[in-house]
Amino acid sequence: MDLTPSPLAKPFPAMPAIDGAVLRVARARYKEWDRADLTFAELAEGTSVAGVFTKSACASSEVELGRENVANGHARALVVNAGNSNAFTGYRGREAVVQIMEQVSEALGCPAEQVFVSSTGVIGVPLPKGKARAGVAAALEAQPCSWEEAASAIGTTDTFTKGAHASALVGGTRVELCGIIKGSGMIAPDMATMLGYIFTDAAVEPAFLQQMLSRASSETFSCITVDGDTSTSDTVMLFATGKAGNPVLSGWESAGADAFYSALLEVCRELAQLVVRDGEGAQKFIEIAVTGATDDASARKIAMSIANSPLVKTAIAGGDANWGRVVMAVGKAGEPADRDSLSIGFGGTWAARDGQPLPDYDEAPVARHLEGQDIRIDVDLGLGAGRATVWTCDLTHGYIDINADYRS
Amino acid sequence: MDLTPSPLAKPFPAMPAIDGAVLRVARARYKEWDRADLTFAELAEGTSVAGVFTKSACASSEVELGRENVANGHARALVVNAGNSNAFTGYRGREAVVQIMEQVSEALGCPAEQVFVSSTGVIGVPLPKGKARAGVAAALEAQPCSWEEAASAIGTTDTFTKGAHASALVGGTRVELCGIIKGSGMIAPDMATMLGYIFTDAAVEPAFLQQMLSRASSETFSCITVDGDTSTSDTVMLFATGKAGNPVLSGWESAGADAFYSALLEVCRELAQLVVRDGEGAQKFIEIAVTGATDDASARKIAMSIANSPLVKTAIAGGDANWGRVVMAVGKAGEPADRDSLSIGFGGTWAARDGQPLPDYDEAPVARHLEGQDIRIDVDLGLGAGRATVWTCDLTHGYIDINADYRS
Numbered sequence: 001m002d003l004t005p006s007p008l009a010k011p012f013p014a015m016p017a018i019d020g021a022v023l024r025v026a027r028a029r030y031k032e033w034d035r036a037d038l039t040f041a042e043l044a045e046g047t048s049v050a051g052v053f054t055k056s057a058c059a060s061s062e063v064e065l066g067r068e069n070v071a072n073g074h075a076r077a078l079v080v081n082a083g084n085s086n087a088f089t090g091y092r093g094r095e096a097v098v099q100i101m102e103q104v105s106e107a108l109g110c111p112a113e114q115v116f117v118s119s120t121g122v123i124g125v126p127l128p129k130g131k132a133r134a135g136v137a138a139a140l141e142a143q144p145c146s147w148e149e150a151a152s153a154i155g156t157t158d159t160f161t162k163g164a165h166a167s168a169l170v171g172g173t174r175v176e177l178c179g180i181i182k183g184s185g186m187i188a189p190d191m192a193t194m195l196g197y198i199f200t201d202a203a204v205e206p207a208f209l210q211q212m213l214s215r216a217s218s219e220t221f222s223c224i225t226v227d228g229d230t231s232t233s234d235t236v237m238l239f240a241t242g243k244a245g246n247p248v249l250s251g252w253e254s255a256g257a258d259a260f261y262s263a264l265l266e267v268c269r270e271l272a273q274l275v276v277r278d279g280e281g282a283q284k285f286i287e288i289a290v291t292g293a294t295d296d297a298s299a300r301k302i303a304m305s306i307a308n309s310p311l312v313k314t315a316i317a318g319g320d321a322n323w324g325r326v327v328m329a330v331g332k333a334g335e336p337a338d339r340d341s342l343s344i345g346f347g348g349t350w351a352a353r354d355g356q357p358l359p360d361y362d363e364a365p366v367a368r369h370l371e372g373q374d375i376r377i378d379v380d381l382g383l384g385a386g387r388a389t390v391w392t393c394d395l396t397h398g399y400i401d402i403n404a405d406y407r408s
Numbered sequence: 409m410d411l412t413p414s415p416l417a418k419p420f421p422a423m424p425a426i427d428g429a430v431l432r433v434a435r436a437r438y439k440e441w442d443r444a445d446l447t448f449a450e451l452a453e454g455t456s457v458a459g460v461f462t463k464s465a466c467a468s469s470e471v472e473l474g475r476e477n478v479a480n481g482h483a484r485a486l487v488v489n490a491g492n493s494n495a496f497t498g499y500r501g502r503e504a505v506v507q508i509m510e511q512v513s514e515a516l517g518c519p520a521e522q523v524f525v526s527s528t529g530v531i532g533v534p535l536p537k538g539k540a541r542a543g544v545a546a547a548l549e550a551q552p553c554s555w556e557e558a559a560s561a562i563g564t565t566d567t568f569t570k571g572a573h574a575s576a577l578v579g580g581t582r583v584e585l586c587g588i589i590k591g592s593g594m595i596a597p598d599m600a601t602m603l604g605y606i607f608t609d610a611a612v613e614p615a616f617l618q619q620m621l622s623r624a625s626s627e628t629f630s631c632i633t634v635d636g637d638t639s640t641s642d643t644v645m646l647f648a649t650g651k652a653g654n655p656v657l658s659g660w661e662s663a664g665a666d667a668f669y670s671a672l673l674e675v676c677r678e679l680a681q682l683v684v685r686d687g688e689g690a691q692k693f694i695e696i697a698v699t700g701a702t703d704d705a706s707a708r709k710i711a712m713s714i715a716n717s718p719l720v721k722t723a724i725a726g727g728d729a730n731w732g733r734v735v736m737a738v739g740k741a742g743e744p745a746d747r748d749s750l751s752i753g754f755g756g757t758w759a760a761r762d763g764q765p766l767p768d769y770d771e772a773p774v775a776r777h778l779e780g781q782d783i784r785i786d787v788d789l790g791l792g793a794g795r796a797t798v799w800t801c802d803l804t805h806g807y808i809d810i811n812a813d814y815r816s
Contacts (some may be wrong), residue, residue, distance in 0.1 A: 056739030058747040088735050088747060090764045124730030212787030227718040232739050255634045310635040310718070310803075311811055318812030324531030327496050331640050339466040340498060356498045357532045396812070397719075400805050402725030403719055 007279035018285040020044030020241025028135025030083030035155040040139035048378030049075035051208035054234035060087035060138035061094040073206030096127035151180035164270035170256030173246035175202035184278040203242035281398020299387035305333035313395035341382030416685035428452030428649025436543025438491030441734035444561040448547035457483035458618035469502040481614030482735035504535035546733035559588035571679035576671035578664030581654035611650035636685040677801035689806020703795030708796035721803035749790030
């Protein structure tokens with residue numbers, strides 16, 4: 001497997017420790033490889049938890065149990081298995097997850113429902129219980145590791161490790177947020193899947209934590225796409241240990257709630273964009289901003305229709321300011337749009353306004369913009385105040401190479 | 409432009425003349441090329457017409473006027489321009505269409521609303537009125553041409569000409585149906601678009617003709633996809649000259665209505681599949697059959713989710729029986745599905761049943777099947793009686809080559 005770093009990769013940032021969260025990794029050897037592939041996070045008593053999970057109707061047992069237990073609001077541990085997604089494995093897969101939950105619950109003396117498990121990798125093969133048991137035992141004994149080591153251990157086909165950090169003042173107390181993520185387009189059935197974990201030392205009531213994560217997720221993780229495919233295991237979780245000692249955040253009226261949300265949004269946006277930057281075969285990062293839609297939801301659907309269009313993505317790969325393909329993608333979104341009020345631009349230059357090509361359209365600045373790595377497409381529908389921004393990457397020969405596993 | 413015939417091409421079939429329909433072609437030279445690019449069909453008085461058009465919110469003036477006028481039920485002529493789609497050209501584009509309608513209406517002495525126009529090719533450039541006028545004049549004077557010449561003249565990036573024929577007995581009278589189509593995946597903004605025209609000598613009331621075309625289209629043209637993109641000009645029209653002298657078909661209770669519909673469905677299915685066989689870069693034709701869904705509409709959504717999944721399409725390109733990617737595509741369709749009752753097979757061999765890989769799954773026959781050009785994927789949801797079959801092609805490097813117009 002080619003793991004040359006993506007040309008859009010970013011270096012792993014400096015990230016502070018989070019009081020109340022200790023990370024460890026171990027080698028469960030879920031595949032024939034010599035690397036850490038089991039990640040274990042131990043969380044302080046009283047840690048609040050929130051989660052957003054794939055909407056796939058064929059979700060894994062990890063996701064089913066996670067969804068169920070996150071409603072209880074508290075977490076003491078997280079276990080992430082890399083190399084085997086344990087998806088589509090029926091009751092045997094579920095048994096493996098329950099075994100891990102019980103093993104950790106005994107070791108930490110906490111309820112099993114406070115132990116969260118994620119798995120990523122091949123589909124259809126039940127997680128081997130023996131390897132999982134030995135891996136968890138090794139992780140419980142291991143030395144604490146760095147953010148970067150944990151980010152690396154949760155990875156599968158990722159070509160670079162991904163992390164993000166932000167801080168905020170909450171009632172005068174500084175709180176930290178650190179996140180790691182893995183994912184490189186939806187290649188879940190083989191290896192990948194988007195798994196993201198954010199840790200903060202802030203004190204936040206579980207219900208409000210969930211409210212903020214759901215909202216931030218809808219503005220970030222729900223706004224990225226590599227190939228329009230959705231994994232059976234996509235998961236983002238947020239753990240708040242409460243060790244910073246800030247006045248507890250319990251709702252939007254709490255002091256510092258807005259500041260905390262801003263920092264959370266920043267971490268989520270960065271993590272989401274890093275996944276796009278590791279899109280399979282990606283050579284260009286594309287931001288698509290839609291304005292003037294009838295409402296925000298409509299704007300998002302139109303933006304995603306453009307972002308998922310193979311014709312738009314191949315045009316950008318070829319450096320072609322093909323606004324006709326953008327028109328097509330707007331038209332097929334099934335949302336209110338009026339040909340005669342539609343405007344389209346690239347990198348800040350309008351190519352068409354109010355349904356017609358600009359007579360004095362100068363393609364030179366657009367061509368220069370499209371030679372770069374960071375591409376911006378603007379679409380104004382001229383109908384209302386709805387707006388949305390989404391992120392994707394171009395579609396190149398590299399995508400085909402990675403996904404068409406030619407058998408020789 | 410590489411116009412090497414698709415490896416999935418079929419030879420143009422022998423097709424009889426249709427009494428009451430005369431085809432002619434001319435060189436309007438909409439592009440710098442030396443080929444017929446304007447097709448003109450003159451239809452007998454009293455010809456019934458039906459049409460299905462793109463649902464794009466950014467449709468061309470041709471589509472807007474066609475939709476409007478088809479409601480009147482009668483047609484005397486069809487003009488198809490190749491090389492310029494006239495889409496996204498505002499009032500100037502509309503003027504060109506109206507000019508063609510009026511020119512033909514004067515020549516034939518019929519209402520302008522009985523003249524139908526389609527255009528396919530580059531977007532954003534108004535159809536040049538001078539070229540259109542001279543082209544129509546030349547076509548009015550030209551000798552009648554063959555089905556294959558007309559099929560070739562409506563083509564743009566097609567790598568082979570496409571036609572289909574069927575006949576039926578209606579109340580003891582033999583009627584003929586002949587269809588031509590162009591399209592090779594959604595590359596509309598540059599050149600293509602799906603335009604299909606079916607001619608029959610049967611006598612059919614316009615309202616029933618529309619009812620049958622809409623139904624047949626939903627089972628055929630709505631069940632194909634190359635890349636999930638939808639053109640701003642997609643059009644399928646059906647003209648019934650009534651010259652066969654059969655007892656007029658006015659509803660399902662008419663003698664021969666079922667036989668006529670079967671023949672129409674056969675022609676539509678063949679035309680639709682020919683478009684997929686000319687999919688950009690296609691090396692394999694893929695049939696996806698979904699059964700056991702809660703209803704037919706749900707089955708179709710799930711089948712299209714699989715057919716549009718770049719991961720499934722690249723797996724097939726690579727000869728990889730990757731049923732995990734099919735699970736993923738089922739899961740993301742947003743339709744009722746239950747992991748534990750889901751079964752997936754390739755070429756008649758089940759790989760997974762009731763949510764689990766088959767323990768005795770023999771991959772050899774599946775691998776042999778996937779080496780062929782005609783691939784079949786079966787998905788059974790185990791929930792109800794809903795079923796649907798859709799057709800697509802694989803996703804290869806050829807698609808990227810064709811659509812990423814690298815500027816040198």
